Amino acid sequence: MPAPEFWLFKTEPSVFSIEDLEKSPGKTAPWEGVRNYQARNFMRDQMKKKDLGFLYHSNTKETGIYGIVEITKEGYPDAFAFDTNSNYFDPKSKKENPTWYMVDVKLVRKFKKPVLLKDMKEFPQLREMKLLQKGNRLSVMPVSKIEFDFIKSLSQ
Numbered sequence: 142m143p144a145p146e147f148w149l150f151k152t153e154p155s156v157f158s159i160e161d162l163e164k165s166p167g168k169t170a171p172w173e174g175v176r177n178y179q180a181r182n183f184m185r186d187q188m189k190k191k192d193l194g195f196l197y198h199s200n201t202k203e204t205g206i207y208g209i210v211e212i213t214k215e216g217y218p219d220a221f222a223f224d225t226n227s228n229y230f231d232p233k234s235k236k237e238n239p240t241w242y243m244v245d246v247k248l249v250r251k252f253k254k255p256v257l258l259k260d261m262k263e264f265p266q267l268r269e270m271k272l273l274q275k276g277n278r279l280s281v282m283p284v285s286k287i288e289f290d291f292i293k294s295l296s297q
Contacts, residue, residue: 147289148183148194149272150210150246151280159196159207159251168248169213172281173221174229176241180281185216185242187283194246195284195292197272198255205257206292214245252296266291 150172152158162170175181190213195206218239221229234240261267271282284292 146189146192147284147286148188148192148212149197149206149282149284150194151197151199153200154198155200158198159248162196162210162246162248163251165248169245171214171219171243171245173219173243175219175243175280176229176231177279177281180279181240181242183281183283184244188212188216188244190215193249193289195289196246196248203255203257204259205255205261206252206296207255208251209249209293210246211249212244213247216242216244219243254296256292256295260295261292264291 154160157170162168172184175184192212194210194212196208196210197206198204218236219229219234219241221227221243222231222234222239222241223236224230229241231240258272261270262273267273267288270284270288271277271279272284
């Protein structure tokens with residue numbers, strides 16, 4: 142099965158927000174600190190340059206999708222895992238055999254108004270979306286083209 146071409150990246154805006162990405166050099170930043178094996182596998186094995194994704198704010202008053210990002214660099218070792226001063230340090234990850242990976246993302250478009258989680262739950266077109274499935278807590282997940290196009294249409 143070919144890799145999905147669309148993704149969702151969850152972040153807490155108090156840690157890294159769409160505004161932080163907007164202020165990054167070239168509106169580009171590494172998507173570091175993912176410490177879930179399934180999400181790591183998506184970044185390491187399936188995400189490709191030019192894939193698009195949603196930037197989703199969780200753990201905030203208005204939980205939802207705030208914009209679109211593009212992958213500008215495919216999966217590479219997460220250097221923060223080797224940095225003893227980083228919150229993402231992992232003593233088990235070794236430079237010669239890294240456990241954790243990251244990708245670089247660039248802001249494509251910030252939505253004028255976010256597409257809120259509570260609203261997404263109301264659309265039958267999104268009932269199969271992984272984000273809306275009970276118990277799904279992944280920070281990085283695939284999104285179907287149908288879901289991507291539908292949510293993009295809601296952001297207009």
